[in-house]
Amino acid sequence: MAKQRLSDRIPVVRQLRQSVGLQRGMLIAGLVLVAVFVLCALLAPWIAPYSYSQLRGDDGNFGAQQPPSAEHLLGTTVGGYDVLSRVIWGAQTALYVVIVAIVLSVFLGILLGLVSGYLGGWIDRVLVMIADAIYAFPTLLLAIVVAIAISGGQSDLWSGVFAAATSITVVFIPQYFRVVRAEVIRVKSEAFVESAKVIGASTPRIMFRHVLRNSTRTLPLIVTLNASEAISTLAALGFLGFGIEPTAAAEWGYDLNKSISDVASGIWWTAIPPGVAIVLTVLGVTLIGESLNDLADPRLRARRRASSSPAAAVAATQPAAREDLGEVQ
Amino acid sequence: MASEGLAVDIRDLDITFSTDAGDVHAVRDVSLQVRPGEVLAVVGESGSGKTVTARSILGLLPETATMRGAVVLDGTDVVGISAERLREVRGTKAAMIFQEPSTALNPVFTVGWQLVEGLRAHGSRSRKQARQRAIDMLGRVGIPDPHKRIDDYPHQFSGGQKQRIVIAMALALEPSVILADEPTTALDVTVQAEILDLLRDLRDETGTAIVLITHNMGVVADLADRVAVMLDGEVVETATARDLFAAPQHEYTRKLLDAVPRLQIADRALPAGAAEAEPVVEAKGLVIEYPGRLGSPTFRAVHAIDFAIRPGEVLGLVGESGSGKTTIGRAIAGLTPVAGGSLRVLGTEMRGVRERRFRARRKELGFVFQDPATSFNPLLTIAQCVAEPLIVHGRAKDALAARPQVDDLLEAVQLPASFGDRFPHELSGGQRQRASLARALALDPKLLIADEPTSALDVSVQARVLELFGELQERFGFATLFITHDLAVVDMLAHRVVVLHHGRIAEEGPTAQVLGDPQDDYTKRLIASLPVPDPVEQAARRARNRA
Numbered sequence: 120m121a122k123q124r125l126s127d128r129i130p131v132v133r134q135l136r137q138s139v140g141l142q143r144g145m146l147i148a149g150l151v152l153v154a155v156f157v158l159c160a161l162l163a164p165w166i167a168p169y170s171y172s173q174l175r176g177d178d179g180n181f182g183a184q185q186p187p188s189a190e191h192l193l194g195t196t197v198g199g200y201d202v203l204s205r206v207i208w209g210a211q212t213a214l215y216v217v218i219v220a221i222v223l224s225v226f227l228g229i230l231l232g233l234v235s236g237y238l239g240g241w242i243d244r245v246l247v248m249i250a251d252a253i254y255a256f257p258t259l260l261l262a263i264v265v266a267i268a269i270s271g272g273q274s275d276l277w278s279g280v281f282a283a284a285t286s287i288t289v290v291f292i293p294q295y296f297r298v299v300r301a302e303v304i305r306v307k308s309e310a311f312v313e314s315a316k317v318i319g320a321s322t323p324r325i326m327f328r329h330v331l332r333n334s335t336r337t338l339p340l341i342v343t344l345n346a347s348e349a350i351s352t353l354a355a356l357g358f359l360g361f362g363i364e365p366t367a368a369a370e371w372g373y374d375l376n377k378s379i380s381d382v383a384s385g386i387w388w389t390a391i392p393p394g395v396a397i398v399l400t401v402l403g404v405t406l407i408g409e410s411l412n413d414l415a416d417p418r419l420r421a422r423r424r425a426s427s428s429p430a431a432a433v434a435a436t437q438p439a440a441r442e443d444l445g446e447v448q
Numbered sequence: 449m450a451s452e453g454l455a456v457d458i459r460d461l462d463i464t465f466s467t468d469a470g471d472v473h474a475v476r477d478v479s480l481q482v483r484p485g486e487v488l489a490v491v492g493e494s495g496s497g498k499t500v501t502a503r504s505i506l507g508l509l510p511e512t513a514t515m516r517g518a519v520v521l522d523g524t525d526v527v528g529i530s531a532e533r534l535r536e537v538r539g540t541k542a543a544m545i546f547q548e549p550s551t552a553l554n555p556v557f558t559v560g561w562q563l564v565e566g567l568r569a570h571g572s573r574s575r576k577q578a579r580q581r582a583i584d585m586l587g588r589v590g591i592p593d594p595h596k597r598i599d600d601y602p603h604q605f606s607g608g609q610k611q612r613i614v615i616a617m618a619l620a621l622e623p624s625v626i627l628a629d630e631p632t633t634a635l636d637v638t639v640q641a642e643i644l645d646l647l648r649d650l651r652d653e654t655g656t657a658i659v660l661i662t663h664n665m666g667v668v669a670d671l672a673d674r675v676a677v678m679l680d681g682e683v684v685e686t687a688t689a690r691d692l693f694a695a696p697q698h699e700y701t702r703k704l705l706d707a708v709p710r711l712q713i714a715d716r717a718l719p720a721g722a723a724e725a726e727p728v729v730e731a732k733g734l735v736i737e738y739p740g741r742l743g744s745p746t747f748r749a750v751h752a753i754d755f756a757i758r759p760g761e762v763l764g765l766v767g768e769s770g771s772g773k774t775t776i777g778r779a780i781a782g783l784t785p786v787a788g789g790s791l792r793v794l795g796t797e798m799r800g801v802r803e804r805r806f807r808a809r810r811k812e813l814g815f816v817f818q819d820p821a822t823s824f825n826p827l828l829t830i831a832q833c834v835a836e837p838l839i840v841h842g843r844a845k846d847a848l849a850a851r852p853q854v855d856d857l858l859e860a861v862q863l864p865a866s867f868g869d870r871f872p873h874e875l876s877g878g879q880r881q882r883a884s885l886a887r888a889l890a891l892d893p894k895l896l897i898a899d900e901p902t903s904a905l906d907v908s909v910q911a912r913v914l915e916l917f918g919e920l921q922e923r924f925g926f927a928t929l930f931i932t933h934d935l936a937v938v939d940m941l942a943h944r945v946v947v948l949h950h951g952r953i954a955e956e957g958p959t960a961q962v963l964g965d966p967q968d969d970y971t972k973r974l975i976a977s978l979p980v981p982d983p984v985e986q987a988a989r990r991a992r993n994r995a
Contacts (some may be wrong), residue, residue, distance in 0.1 A: 175602065294794050309822050310817045310818075310819060310823035310825050311826075313783060313815075313823075314815060314824075314887070316782075317782075317842060318813040318840055318887075319810030329825050331825065332825075332827050333825065
């Protein structure tokens with residue numbers, strides 16, 4: 120068998136090459152949306168016309184609730200900030216939260232899941248019970264409690280980011296824990312783990328060399344799905360007023376909150392841009408996650424027809440022959 | 449039309465699958481004819497396209513497949529007909545018997561409901577009539593008290609009875625052809641013999657044609673009228689069963705027939721001095737139990753048995769599923785705790801042993817698992833896997849340092865050293881099982897436990913692996929516990945045989961004595977049920993057994 124090409128082994132690139140048709144379209148759409156989001160976040164200082172906390176330009180104050188114009192492409196908010204700048208800077212805050220939340224929850228969740236699943240016994244029972252208890256808690260309520268505990272509700276950029284990220288982490292750890300634990304329990308009974316036991320390998324060696332690497336297949340999928348949930352949780356926190364001060368960082372949820380009164384008075388430009396930003400980012404990340412999910416499962420993965428063979432020519436003249444071959448075995 | 453009077457007429461069938469690795473041409477220009485009332489066996493090794501060919505008769509191919517050619521089923525060409533028409537054909541003209549009866553039945557419905565469901569899906573029987581017909585069918589396939597048992601759920605039947613019910617479902621609508629895909633592979637030999645008898649009787653009574661897909665030449669000899677041999681998607685030989693076994697034409701058919709293990713009943717002498725030496729494994733009154741779930745009693749898998757394995761001896765442990773043979777092997781390897789009695793392995797008492805104390809002994813113990821596909825970590829290369837015992841026991845620092853030794857081991861099991869850089873999935877089943885043997889022998893063990901090491905392999909591959917195993921055993925002189933359900937395999941290797949039945953020893957003794965002159969009723973039955981790969985002899989034996 121020929122060596123796999125490098126491009127076939129990088130996670131997302133491999134799936135992109137595998138995909139066809141609608142699934143490929145979904146994946147590409149997701150990738151483009153996420154790329155735009157990440158670029159906005161990284162290049163915010165250069166592409167945003169103003170700073171997120173800027174209230175006045177060269178010719179005085181911006182003024183509140185100004186309609187879109189040449190100076191302010193998307194107008195200004197009730198607080199007198201430039202809407203476009205805050206939307207672009209908001210991407211940066213969202214990206215920070217996603218990264219911090221995922222890094223914190225992935226490591227802890229995987230470690231706990233591995234220990235719990237492989238060792239079993241009372242550790243397993245206690246951890247599962249705690250995970251279930253956290254599951255039963257409403258996510259947003261928990262996030263609010265954590266946000267208040269960490270920062271007293273209002274805060275600067277980093278404690279705001281950490282408050283949001285930690286609250287999301289607490290909710291996500293049980294998810295990683297559950298998924299990894301289930302995989303570990305499945306892998307644990309596989310013959311290759313038993314063969315490692317028979318050889319006399321120590322428990323940590325079996326856990327980390329043989330079990331762990333075989334239990335992480337579904338993680339990229341959960342990471343993407345959780346990333347989108349992290350963004351919506353951050354936005355919800357900001358909307359409820361537990362977010363970050365406008366002077367510390369830009370935050371879409373906060374801007375949405377402040378634009379509620381504008382909607383009634385016909386001022387559309389303060390509410391729609393941050394809303395659209397949230398929707399598109401969550402949509403992009405979710406599209407990637409869903410496509411990865413479908414592509415990971417050979418039964419859900421669409422394939423190119425066996426083409427360029429005589430069979431394809433016959434099948435092309437008899438569409439029913441291809442479509443009605445019956446169920447999958 | 450030329451296909452008149454034929455139950456199935458397959459002409460120039462060509463099937464291609466599109467997969468991630470590109471197109472796979474699974475079946476090439478296959479033409480087969482099945483006459484009414486005839487049993488056509490399609491034999492071949494895994495990947496030969498035999499199952500795909502048979503499934504195409506029912507249109508049961510995944511949507512990644514493209515078909516060309518014609519499959520005429522009792523006058524209807526099923527290639528390219530609509531889903532609606534295909535549904536009508538299924539059941540009434542062709543039906544299927546699956547390999548694993550426990551998964552072919554829906555566990556949450558009674559068997560009666562499932563039979564009635566099939567009957568009412570085709571035709572306009574009333575519920576009452578359908579139920580009466582279902583009871584008749586169950587009685588006909590040999591289920592006792594069918595009017596009571598019709599309301600039982602699948603788990604209340606044994607494996608053999610479940611396969612009978614699946615056959616009843618297939619026959620209920622009197623199809624002109626039945627596809628039997630490895631119908632007895634998942635069953636024990638004694639049950640297999642009953643199911644084969646049943647299929648033969650039903651064929652005689654109803655005149656249904658049967659397409660039998662199997663890799664077991666004994667089953668072919670027992671049941672088939674004609675045989676088609678497939679290799680790499682092509683039919684290489686078609687002949688009547690008698691002619692095929694007597695005078696195979698194609699080279700591949702000859703190879704296939706030669707590889708089939710037969711009972712030869714050869715005596716093998718123990719290595720000198722072994723009989724007096726301290727046994728490597730000694731069980732006295734060994735009891736192994738599995739704790740039951742809350743409320744149900746503990747399940748006793750092994751009832752107070754005694755046996756011993758001397759150094760350099762190959763002990764064959766034979767039994768059907770549920771006899772406790774695998775449990776004993778696992779207990780010796782320390783994977784299952786011992787509940788009572790005594791089990792001494794390499795000088796360590798296994799009852800209540802701590803893993804920490806036994807770990808040092810593990811380098812003297814090798815284990816070969818049943819399924820080579822799952823016994824390797826899929827993310828490590830073969831060299832890394834084989835090096836694992838060397839690293840764990842401190843003989844080598846890492847996989848790189850162990851490489852020269854690994855290459856020697858691979859050579860000993862007749863694999864090229866370059867295979868060390870491949871991943872397990874890049875090897876065939878036989879190659880993987882040889883690599884598995886290399887890993888088990890890495891530390892030059894005194895005892896090897898082989899749990900059904902060849903049952904997942906094709907016959908020709910099995911023959912090579914067993915041959916290699918015999919050579920290595922003679923060369924290195926390790927004692928072996930060889931666990932298997934196949935008497936012919938034991939016959940090839942073992943010095944002594946222990947026959948297990950429901951966790952008790954039915955018979956024990958030198959191989960030639962147990963297989964040649966069995967004393968116990970169960971052993972006799974086991975040997976009598978083993979189909980002989982020779983239609984003439986098998987027919988004679990059948991007549992004798994019936995008398």
